[in-house]
Amino acid sequence: MHVELRDQIDTQSGLVGVPRCRFCSAPLSHTFVDLGMSPLCESYVPPDRVGAMEPFYPLHARVCEQCLLVQLEEFVAPEEIFSEYAYFSSYSDSWVAHARQYVGSVVERFGLDQDSQVVELASNDGYLLQHVVEQGIPALGVEPAANVAEVARERGIETVVEFFGRELASTLAAQGRRADLLIANNVFAHVPDLNDFAGGMERVLASGGVITIEFPHLARLIEENQFDTIYHEHFSYFSFLSARTVLRAHGLEVFDVEELATHGGSLRIYAQRADGGGRSVGARVGDLAEYERRLALDRLEGYTGFAQRVAETKWRLLEFLIECRRDGRRVAGYGAPGKGNTLLNYCGIRTDLLEFTVDRNPYKQGQFLPGTRIPIHDPEELERSRPDFILILPWNLTDEIVGQLSPLRGSGTRFVVPIPEVPVI
Numbered sequence: 127m128h129v130e131l132r133d134q135i136d137t138q139s140g141l142v143g144v145p146r147c148r149f150c151s152a153p154l155s156h157t158f159v160d161l162g163m164s165p166l167c168e169s170y171v172p173p174d175r176v177g178a179m180e181p182f183y184p185l186h187a188r189v190c191e192q193c194l195l196v197q198l199e200e201f202v203a204p205e206e207i208f209s210e211y212a213y214f215s216s217y218s219d220s221w222v223a224h225a226r227q228y229v230g231s232v233v234e235r236f237g238l239d240q241d242s243q244v245v246e247l248a249s250n251d252g253y254l255l256q257h258v259v260e261q262g263i264p265a266l267g268v269e270p271a272a273n274v275a276e277v278a279r280e281r282g283i284e285t286v287v288e289f290f291g292r293e294l295a296s297t298l299a300a301q302g303r304r305a306d307l308l309i310a311n312n313v314f315a316h317v318p319d320l321n322d323f324a325g326g327m328e329r330v331l332a333s334g335g336v337i338t339i340e341f342p343h344l345a346r347l348i349e350e351n352q353f354d355t356i357y358h359e360h361f362s363y364f365s366f367l368s369a370r371t372v373l374r375a376h377g378l379e380v381f382d383v384e385e386l387a388t389h390g391g392s393l394r395i396y397a398q399r400a401d402g403g404g405r406s407v408g409a410r411v412g413d414l415a416e417y418e419r420r421l422a423l424d425r426l427e428g429y430t431g432f433a434q435r436v437a438e439t440k441w442r443l444l445e446f447l448i449e450c451r452r453d454g455r456r457v458a459g460y461g462a463p464g465k466g467n468t469l470l471n472y473c474g475i476r477t478d479l480l481e482f483t484v485d486r487n488p489y490k491q492g493q494f495l496p497g498t499r500i501p502i503h504d505p506e507e508l509e510r511s512r513p514d515f516i517l518i519l520p521w522n523l524t525d526e527i528v529g530q531l532s533p534l535r536g537s538g539t540r541f542v543v544p545i546p547e548v549p550v551i
């Protein structure tokens with residue numbers, strides 16, 4: 127079923143130009159936070175385009191009063207965003223370590239072996255499936271970005287370059303490739319047609335199979351003020367309750383959940399077929415649902431008040447940067463993650479306040495940040511120019527980065543972490 131996301135006049139509510147919920151299609155008339163106009167956060171600008179126009183789209187997150195799914199409208203087709211993706215998971219050491227640990231735990235817990243089939247959706251450059259293949263367990267990746275899928279294939283990981291949904295799920299099921307373990311790590315939030323994706327997961331799952339889904343936890347986003355994790359590529363922002371509601375509607379039952387430290391606080395949900403997956407529902411499911419009810423995430427009031435806190439953070443960060451410049455101190459960035467682009471565009475930070483940033487990913491080096499046109503250099507540039515402060519844009523990797531840059535700290539450079547407050551370390 128295709129749902130029109132925007133009606134000229136909504137017949138039920140009488141509201142004009144109100145977008146519809148991507149899950150339940152109720153009109154979306156409540157703002158969660160409005161971050162203004164922003165470019166696509168992964169559209170890095172090459173030097174020959176630095177004088178050209180670039181498109182900006184509204185970054186206005188709304189909450190559905192029916193199902194409480196926090197979401198952005200789809201302004202840009204996923205084909206445009208994800209067909210050539212700049213994010214190679216393997217460039218983060220801690221992310222690769224996280225994947226290795228995950229594979230070890232699920233292989234043991236669910237008794238996977240050479241007769242099992244593992245399928246990963248949004249398998250990126252094979253950073254995770256390489257650990258599955260190493261153990262002799264059959265693995266298949268699904269990855270729509272051809273450039274990152276190619277890297278996975280070079281690693282010997284079979285990868286289908288396609289968007290996942292009911293259609294591809296049917297094809298895989300017909301080929302006898304139903305998943306005993308279906309992995310959807312950090313993709314659920316990026317799916318514009320949520321019902322097609324969840325319906326596809328149900329379709330490709332073997333009868334006793336397990337789905338694990340990881341996504342940033344909305345409760346953490348709200349409690350820790352992580353507004354910079356809102357960007358156009360990230361269509362939905364799930365609480366445990368809203369994710370469970372979506373899965374239930376597609377015949378999937380959540381039987382366990384874990385809280386993870388990744389991406390500033392994520393959930394890993396374990397689901398099975400509602401029609402006889404065979405596992406009993408663990409105590410953590412009820413505990414987490416109760417925790418979210420205490421935060422009022424089961425009603426609209428849990429979502430109001432966030433916008434004001436976001437504005438306060440912007441003002442505080444700008445005060446810090448302006449004071450630095452007035453005192454003649456130099457500030458550079460570390461990292462060029464998507465979240466950094468939301469932050470810098472929302473706050474209106476340009477090269478007068480942040481001279482440059484650096485990134486380990488050679489694909490980004492020599493390019494410019496979208497919107498702000500801040501140049502991205504090799505990390506060695508920090509050694510050469512020795513700024514007074516380094517603003518850490520991927521704040522979720524602060525410990526790793528401060529560790530890597532400890533020689534600079536020894537020579538007087540200090541670190542600033544923008545979220546949730548603006549502490550200097």
Ligand SMILES: [Zn+2]
Binds near residue numbers: 148149151152195
């Ligand atoms: Zn809804």
